[in-house]
Amino acid sequence: MSGSTYYVPEQSKWPILASIALGLLAYGAxxxxxxxxxxxxxxxxWILGSGFLVLFYVIxxxxxxxxxxxxxxxxxxxLDRSYRQGMLWFIFSEVMFFxxxxxxxxxxxxxxxxxxxxxxxxxxxxxxxxxFSATWPLLQTPDMKQFPGAEAVIDPWHLPLVNTILLITxxxxxxxxxxxxxEQKRQALEAWLAATIGLAVVFLYFQAxxxxxxxxxxxxxxxxxxxxxxxxxxxxFHGFHVMLGTTMIFVMLLRCFDGAFSPEKHxxxxxxxxxxxxxxxxxxxxxxxxxxL
Amino acid sequence: MxxxxxxxxxxxxxxxxxxxxxxxxxxxxxxxxxxxxxSMYLIFSLCMFMIGGIMALIIxxxxxQPGLQLVEPNFFNQMxxxxxxxxxxxxxxxxxxxxANWMIPMQVGAPDMxxxxxxxxxxxxxxxxxxxxxxxLFMPGGAPNFGWTFYAPLSTTYAPESVxxxxxxxxxxxxxxxxxxxxxxxTILNMRAPGMTLLKMPLFVWTWLITAFLLIAVxxxxxxxxxxxxxxxxxxxxxxxxxxxxxxxxFQHVFWFFGHPEVYIMxxxxxxxxxxxxxxxxxxRLFGYASMVYAVASxxxxxxxxxxxxxxxxxxxxxxxxxxxxxxxxxxxxxxVKVFNWVATMFRGSLTFETPxxxxxxxxxxxxxxxxxxxxxxxxxxxxxxxxxxxxxxxxHYVLVPGAIFSIMAATYYWLPxxxxxxxxxxxxxxxxxxxxxxxxxxxxxxxxxxxxGMPRRIPDYALQFADFNSMASxxxxxxxxxxxxxxxxxIQNVRVGEKATAQVWEGAQGLEWTLPSPAPYHTxxxxxxxx
Numbered sequence: 126m127s128g129s130t131y132y133v134p135e136q137s138k139w140p141i142l143a144s145i146a147l148g149l150l151a152y153g154a155x156x157x158x159x160x161x162x163x164x165x166x167x168x169x170x171w172i173l174g175s176g177f178l179v180l181f182y183v184i185x186x187x188x189x190x191x192x193x194x195x196x197x198x199x200x201x202x203x204l205d206r207s208y209r210q211g212m213l214w215f216i217f218s219e220v221m222f223f224x225x226x227x228x229x230x231x232x233x234x235x236x237x238x239x240x241x242x243x244x245x246x247x248x249x250x251x252x253x254x255x256x257f258s259a260t261w262p263l264l265q266t267p268d269m270k271q272f273p274g275a276e277a278v279i280d281p282w283h284l285p286l287v288n289t290i291l292l293i294t295x296x297x298x299x300x301x302x303x304x305x306x307x308e309q310k311r312q313a314l315e316a317w318l319a320a321t322i323g324l325a326v327v328f329l330y331f332q333a334x335x336x337x338x339x340x341x342x343x344x345x346x347x348x349x350x351x352x353x354x355x356x357x358x359x360x361x362f363h364g365f366h367v368m369l370g371t372t373m374i375f376v377m378l379l380r381c382f383d384g385a386f387s388p389e390k391h392x393x394x395x396x397x398x399x400x401x402x403x404x405x406x407x408x409x410x411x412x413x414x415x416x417x418l
Numbered sequence: 419m420x421x422x423x424x425x426x427x428x429x430x431x432x433x434x435x436x437x438x439x440x441x442x443x444x445x446x447x448x449x450x451x452x453x454x455x456x457s458m459y460l461i462f463s464l465c466m467f468m469i470g471g472i473m474a475l476i477i478x479x480x481x482x483q484p485g486l487q488l489v490e491p492n493f494f495n496q497m498x499x500x501x502x503x504x505x506x507x508x509x510x511x512x513x514x515x516x517x518a519n520w521m522i523p524m525q526v527g528a529p530d531m532x533x534x535x536x537x538x539x540x541x542x543x544x545x546x547x548x549x550x551x552x553x554x555l556f557m558p559g560g561a562p563n564f565g566w567t568f569y570a571p572l573s574t575t576y577a578p579e580s581v582x583x584x585x586x587x588x589x590x591x592x593x594x595x596x597x598x599x600x601x602x603x604x605t606i607l608n609m610r611a612p613g614m615t616l617l618k619m620p621l622f623v624w625t626w627l628i629t630a631f632l633l634i635a636v637x638x639x640x641x642x643x644x645x646x647x648x649x650x651x652x653x654x655x656x657x658x659x660x661x662x663x664x665x666x667x668x669f670q671h672v673f674w675f676f677g678h679p680e681v682y683i684m685x686x687x688x689x690x691x692x693x694x695x696x697x698x699x700x701x702x703r704l705f706g707y708a709s710m711v712y713a714v715a716s717x718x719x720x721x722x723x724x725x726x727x728x729x730x731x732x733x734x735x736x737x738x739x740x741x742x743x744x745x746x747x748x749x750x751x752x753x754x755v756k757v758f759n760w761v762a763t764m765f766r767g768s769l770t771f772e773t774p775x776x777x778x779x780x781x782x783x784x785x786x787x788x789x790x791x792x793x794x795x796x797x798x799x800x801x802x803x804x805x806x807x808x809x810x811x812x813x814x815h816y817v818l819v820p821g822a823i824f825s826i827m828a829a830t831y832y833w834l835p836x837x838x839x840x841x842x843x844x845x846x847x848x849x850x851x852x853x854x855x856x857x858x859x860x861x862x863x864x865x866x867x868x869x870x871x872g873m874p875r876r877i878p879d880y881a882l883q884f885a886d887f888n889s890m891a892s893x894x895x896x897x898x899x900x901x902x903x904x905x906x907x908x909x910i911q912n913v914r915v916g917e918k919a920t921a922q923v924w925e926g927a928q929g930l931e932w933t934l935p936s937p938a939p940y941h942t943x944x945x946x947x948x949x950x
Contacts, residue, residue: 136440136448140539147593148546151586155550159582162652207532207604214600218638225642225672229657237665246735253660263663272654272662347654351663354655358646 134194134204139187146183149176192385205392212396216403219366223407226362230355230414234261238351241267266350275345275353279338281416284331289412291331292367295324296405299374299398307388311381318378321401325371332364359415363407370404373397438940447542450534451940452519453837455541459516460830462544464906466508467823469552471899473501478861478895481888484880494878495563496555502566503584506684507591508548510818513826514687515540515598518626521833522602524931524938525620527611527947532604536597543594550587554580565876567677570658570669574650581651585644592637599633602626611930613949617708620929624711625690628718632679632686635722640676643669667732674725682721685817686714688785688825689756692778694929695832696760699775700767701926706759713752713759720749730801739798746796750789757786772924773847777828780820780855788816791866806876809869815862819898820855827854827905834909835923839937840916846908853901860894 153173160167194200236245242259243251251257254267266272279285302317336357339345347357377397380386386394439445439454449455476497480488489497519537523530531537554561559578562568573581606619606627619627646669649655656662658669689710697704704710726734726742734742760782769775791813795801804810827850835841864887869875873884880888919936930947931938 134450134534136444136450137535137538138448140535141447141542143539144542144546147543147590148550151546151590152550152583155583155586158648158652159579163579203608204532206608210604210608211533211536211600214603214634215596218596218600218634221635222638222642225639225675226646228675229642229646229668229672232668232671233664237660237668238663240665241660241663246737247733250660266656266662268661272656272659347649349662351656354649354657354662354664358649358655 134199137187137190139183139190142179143183143187146176146179149173149179152176192380195390205390208392208396212399216399219403220407223359223362223410226355226359227410227414230359233351233355238263261352263350263352272348272350273344275339275343275349277343278345278352278356279335279343279416281412284335285412285416288328288331289408291324291328292405292408295321295328296402298324299401303394303398306386306391306394309388315378315381318374318381322371322374322378325367325374329364329367329371332360332367356415359411363404363411366404366407370397370401373400449538450530452523452531452534452537452942453938453940455531455537456516456519456521457837458541459512459519459544462541463509463513463516463826466504466512466548467902470501470504470509471902473497473504475895475899477501478892480878481880482892483889484882484885486879489878491878492560492563495565495876496561498876499562499565499568500551500555503551503562504548505818506566506680507588508544508551510684510822510826511595512544514626514629514684514822515595515602517622517687517691517826517829517833518598518602520837521931522605522623522626523609524836524934524942525623525929526606526609526614527930527943527949528605528609529941529943531601532609533601537601540594540598540601543590547587547591547594550583550590554583557583567673568647569673570647570650570666573669574647574658577651582648585648588644589641592641595633595637599630599637602630603634606630611943611946611949614930617711618949620690621693621704621707621710621714622687622690625686625693625714628714629683629686632683632718632721636676636679636683639672640680643672643676646672667729670729670732671726674728675722677728678725679718679721681814681817682717684822685785686718688781688822689714691825691829691832692760692781693756695774695778695828696763696782697928698832698924698926699770699772699778700764701769702763702767703928704759705762705765706755709755710759713755716752717749720745720752724749727796727798727801730798731805743796743798747793750793753789757782757789768926770925772831773842773844773851774828774832774924776848776851776855777824777831780851781824781828784816784820784824784858788813788818788821791816803872804869806874807869808865808873808875811875812862812865812869815865819862820858824854824858830909832924833931834912835919836931836934836936836938838913838916839919839935840912841919841923842912843908843916846904846911850901850904850908853904854898857894857896857898857901861891861898862894864888864890864894 149172153169153171153176156167156169157173158169160169236247238261239245239259240247240250241254242248242257244259257265257267262275262278264274264276264278266274298317298321302314302321305311305313305317345353345356347353374397377394380393385391439451440448446454446458476489477494480486480494519531522528557578557580559580561580562573562578562584564572564577564581568581568584606623610619646655646657650657650659656664658664658666660666693704693710724742724746726738727746730739730742771779791809795804795810795813831842831847868880868884868887871884873880921935922932923936924932930949933947934942
């Protein structure tokens with residue numbers, strides 16, 4: 126590598142626009158939610174909306190520049206390695222985000238709920254709600270008026286099991302797509318990508334059905350105590366990540382139609398695949414710790 | 419650190435990447451240059467340091483006498499909260515990222531950061547995040563008033579409306595930190611010049627590599643905890659409400675799982691800076707280079723298993739108290755290794771006492787005092803007396819002000835000639851140092867005494883017997899605060915005028931950055947230097 130020249134990307138307007146977008150999104154979201162809770166009108170939704178507009182403009186423009194520069198051969202191997210490392214560390218940060226919510230789940234199950242129920246080292250807490258006894262899933266909350274517990278929880282062996290099979294299969298199909306890409310079987314590549322998207326969409330549909338059932342039939346809501354809180358936050362953030370991942374795979378499919386990616390250079394594709402596997406692994410954790418146990 | 423011999427490749431004039439900065443405002447808005455971005459981080463940090471400093475002076479003015487003099491208690495609470503948030507997230511962290519931006523590419527022989535556009539993004543998020551945070555001062559109900567640690571339910575059930583703005587502000591500044599950290603790791607792991615093996619890297623680079631890892635690991639946890647708050651406040655969840663089976667103590671666990679690594683994020687780069695400066699002015703190689711690296715790594719790893727020492731009085735099972743007490747005390751071992759190595763580096767060295775060295779020496783002494791009071795706080799049974807008193811305030815200000823802040827000042831004085839091309843005004847530097855040194859100690863040393871005597875923190879009024887020490891602390895705070903004007907004047911003067919600095923700048927300085935001319939060229943290395 127010695128003697129080669131370093132590549133430094135040119136100036137770009139996209140980062141500053143992206144910062145403006147995040148500023149608008151944060152301020153707009155805060156204003157919208159605050160006024161919603163206080164039950165009054167505000168310009169929050171407009172600020173939020175303009176933030177999304179700028180964000181989408183940035184996403185399209187920045188990636189377009191990126192794809193053009195790569196096509197022009199500006200991306201050195203060194204930059205490619207930086208991208209790979211960047212993506213891996215980003216996924217690690219996502220893992221830690223989910224870890225916070227898994228940690229909260231483990232903490233309430235192992236400590237907080239049993240203590241309020243009068244068990245364990247801090248069982249004296251039970252004096253707050255005498256007669257409350259700890260169970261998991263927590264259907265009877267300490268204060269049923271403020272947090273009406275659910276009547277029942279989701280049965281893991283129906284939709285969640287199907288969803289597990291769907292997502293694991295989709296991890297396999299995207300790997301097939303990757304192999305097809307490396308062997309330059311373009312039709313197979315597109316077919317496997319389309320199959321992955323199909324599986325993901327069905328997964329999301331089943332999640333929506335499950336949420337609907339939870340809210341309308343089981344009384345399992347965000348408001349139904351700590352079980353509902355952890356359930357919806359964990360599966361909700363996961364579902365949001367599946368949506369993002371599906372969009373990313375969809376973009377990869379469009380780019381494949383466009384003739385993008387060579388067997389040697391296809392970092393964008395690989396990054397999306399890594400992300401998809403990460404989403405899959407999180408689901409396995411959810412299936413185990415949220416649904417089954 | 420290994421001595422670095424370098425072949426500097428001749429810079430070709432027609433090199434397309436070797437052009438100067440763009441003109442006008444666009445240079446700063448669109449820049450991908452690590453030096454521009456580093457400067458912006460440092461200037462931003464200085465502005466926040468001033469704003470947070472003014473808040474500190476409001477606090478100290480109110481506490482000059484017992485009784486309520488100047489401000490309403492609620493405004494006092496907003497000041498303590500905003501002072502903490504601004505100093506931690508707005509002053510100390512961006513200053514270290516700014517130094518990393520400036521120095522890491524130069525120290526590892528890279529042309530720039532690994533991901534220069536993301537670098538720009540990381541910086542420009544910060545002004546927006548802090549605009550949002552500061553705007554909360556003018557909102558109905560006022561700014562966040564629940565302390566920088568924003569414990570639930572103070573920050574949920576009883577919070578002012580502006581808490582939601584605080585939450586989203588934290589979200590985007592967290593995104594900024596994560597991207598900054600990813601960039602630094604990618605730069606260090608991927609952009610080193612040939613021959614710059616990991617164990618030849620300067621310690622500032624090593625400490626930042628480990629700090630960046632901590633940032634990526636815990637900033638998402640902070641995002642998680644503020645998201646739980648958001649859901650509890652607006653969407654009916656019960657994470658921090660025992661009536662629904664949650665637990666306010668859960669907030670403290672998640673927060674401090676972020677919070678304790680966070681305080682090391684604010685000190686590990688300081689260790690790196692001090693490990694650069696002391697060898698230069700002792701004219702000796704750093705004593706125990708490898709042990710320094712391993713010590714920093716152990717401190718970082720241990721930081722993940724000690725968080726609950728912030729919560730000894732909250733009602734944890736005994737086994738938790740004991741575990742977190744001993745795990746915390748274990749950290750004294752690698753920290754002791756570092757202090758020993760700094761002292762051993764100076765032992766029989768040819769010491770001179772230029773301004774950076776004075777700040778570095780003050781760091782070693784005063785940080786060690788802060789470390790010892792930390793050990794006292796780590797003793798669970800004793801902590802029941804110290805908890806939430808001014809002793810805690812004294813402890814963390816000793817590690818953050820003459821610790822982190824002094825190291826940032828030391829670094830500024832040390833590398834400023836390299837950045838601006840002008841030699842330092844030593845007289846002004848020494849005036850600044852002595853005023854700061856005296857001011858810091860007058861401010862924070864008496865806090866140990868009032869704390870041990872039981873004065874609670876975050877209260878605008880206090881009992882009569884604490885009056886003398888408090889008025890002393892307030893005088894010290896104003897000395898320290900106003901002496902920073904000397905620093906600003908000195909830096910601005912250095913940018914504008916001054917004797918031309920040599921490439922070496924300091925007689926004993928070692929490392930790649932000193933092989934570059936002063937001021938360093940806009941693009942550092944356009945071809946990789948060979949490190950032997």
